[in-house]
Amino acid sequence: MGGMIGQRRRAGELEVQARWFAGEFGREFEGTSGERIRVVQFGVWNRSAGPDFADAAVELDGVGIFRGAIEIDMDVRDWEAHGHSQNREYDGVVLHVFFERGPKRLFTRTNSHRSVPQVHLTDGHQGGSVVAPMAHPGRCARLLEKMNLDALQLELREAAALRFRRRTHHLQRVAEVHGETEALFQGVAAAMGYPGNQLPFRLLAQRLPLKRLMEAPDDIEALMFGVAGFLPVPDLFGYSAEARRYVRNLWERWWGHRDSHSALVLSPQVWRLGLQRPANHPMRRLGALVQMLRQWKVFSRLAGARQWRQVQSLLGGLTHPFWSHHYTFRSVGLEHPLCLLGRERFEEILINVLLPMSGDWEALLLLRAPEQNSRSRIAAARVLGRRADVRGLLSQAVCQQGVLQLYEDFCCRDASDCVRCPYPEQAQARCDSV
Ligand code: SF4
Known part of the structure; x- marks a missing residue:
């Protein structure tokens, strides 16, 4: 019985998360302390452990924009009941959203004792069914969706080349300090820890x-x-x-x-x-x-x-x-x-350590991409949007690396829901110059 209630409750939570992510509740709220809160960007949906939405940005009126995670609970008491206040994974939460507020006022605090702004949604918003993707296409996707395949491959290849050079540079720096063998060992060890x-x-x-x-x-x-x-x-x-x-x-x-x-x-x-x-x-x-x-x-x-x-x-x-x-x-x-x-781990070591260390860029160009993980799926959804050939593109390691680089360089630094991200204009300028 308890299991069924738990399942229903979980289904309700997923429904609310899907509706939140689809923007159904709006993006401007009054916080429980009377503050004006605006969700600048909804971030990406985290389907594993940790807060529900990562890489979001929230503006607190008169204070500023805060980048971090958003946690959505059915009840404000879930924060404590699920141990989030003791869990470092939740230290980066910038907004706690919930439906039930209970008989007495409860504050949301992180493991580092930071107070998290709260939004109380009302029951009237529930119902219906929404299927939401893990991430929304960004502003650049409108441009990249229309780009011809050759131009897009070139664009991604350049981003991948930058990623490759940065890795090579990083490994060289470690080698200068500790020697090549230790640099190889440290790189391989780190790759064994991914993610x-x-x-x-x-x-x-x-x-x-x-x-x-x-x-x-x-x-x-x-x-x-x-x-x-x-x-x-x-x-x-x-x-x-x-x-x-x-x-x-x-x-x-x-x-x-x-x-x-x-x-x-x-x-x-x-x-x-x-x-x-x-x-x-x-x-x-x-x-x-x-x-x-x-x-x-x-x-x-x-x-x-x-x-x-x-x-x-x-x-x-x-x-x-x-x-x-x-x-x-x-x-x-x-x-x-x-x-x-297994093969997945070998590819991680090869792409992130062995190829950059040996400078074997040509091998990366010939390599099939490792199986997609949630990060590469989110990156592709943000940057490539709904292109019909996404699967084919991402089956090439070099394109997958390029998409990840764009995501890390631009999406992970943006707190304006793409509005102030310079990438679409940069890509457009490159397109125009060809
Ligand atoms: S933040 Fe920039 S790179 Fe990321 S989806 Fe938005 S426009 Fe594209």
Whole structure:
């Protein structure tokens, strides 16, 4: 019964979100403190964990425009009941919208104790059915929708080239400071954390440089899991016999390093756990990175020789006695082994690290795009709008990279709902000059 009520409530929430995103409630409101609030841009619909709409912009009369997220709840009390006030994911919320306000006045506060402006919608707005997309086409989409295919491919290719140069430059800067091998390791580690855990993976590679790890080859795994903060206490309650054996072994090896590395251990707050598919859990990814390190010589030799197919088969063939069968320490063992480092991860490493590091732009031009994720779908919806050939365009890695670059350079910085974004005029000028 409770489940059904929960489902109905969830359906009602989705309906309200769809109506909000379609602009049905309008964009100008009086906040619960009497302030005038204008939604400058509705942002993009976040279909995973975290606030409902990201990259929105809200104008508070007389105060300014604030870029951030919008959370929509059926009841103002849901903010506390769902733990948003303790959750750092909700620190960036700039507007809390709700239907029910309860018997007494409740304020919305973030984990950092910031007060969030509130909008109370009325019941009269509910009903009907709306199917809303994840993002609305932007002002530039009107131009790009009409552009001929060759011109558009050129436009996206230029954006992708800029992205590629920036990546190369970034990796070169790391190499100047830490050396090429460490730059490769840091880049690969960060790519293993995508999406959501690039930072802790990068920190891990910085705190445990390859050189130090290679000095204790038998302890690499224990060091990585220990410094990641994944071995806090040897509490093995609820673990399977296999997991116990594995974790005990890690613990015994970590024990000898624990004191000397205690200052390096990552705080649990830097990890985003539970946002991804189970197979992409950071513990599992860390297990895969450890196995990569065991093949590092071969891997870096193949990468240095730009032998991308061989790199793919090396990474695709990696297995791990525990992580090939488990998502986390506590998960039930899988009947059939699961690929440790699949095609998607290889492509992420290839596009973001190996190609820019080796300057192999030509290989990117020939590459098929990785499967679309929500970010690339949103970027395409914003920039390319309803072009009939979007799928075909985005099947080329270079075009996908170009769309992502435009989205990050313009959409992610805009707080005017496209009005003051310079991109449409820049693209038009390039079009006119051809
Ligand atoms: S912000 Fe700029 S680039 Fe993004 S959709 Fe609007 S006009 Fe296009």
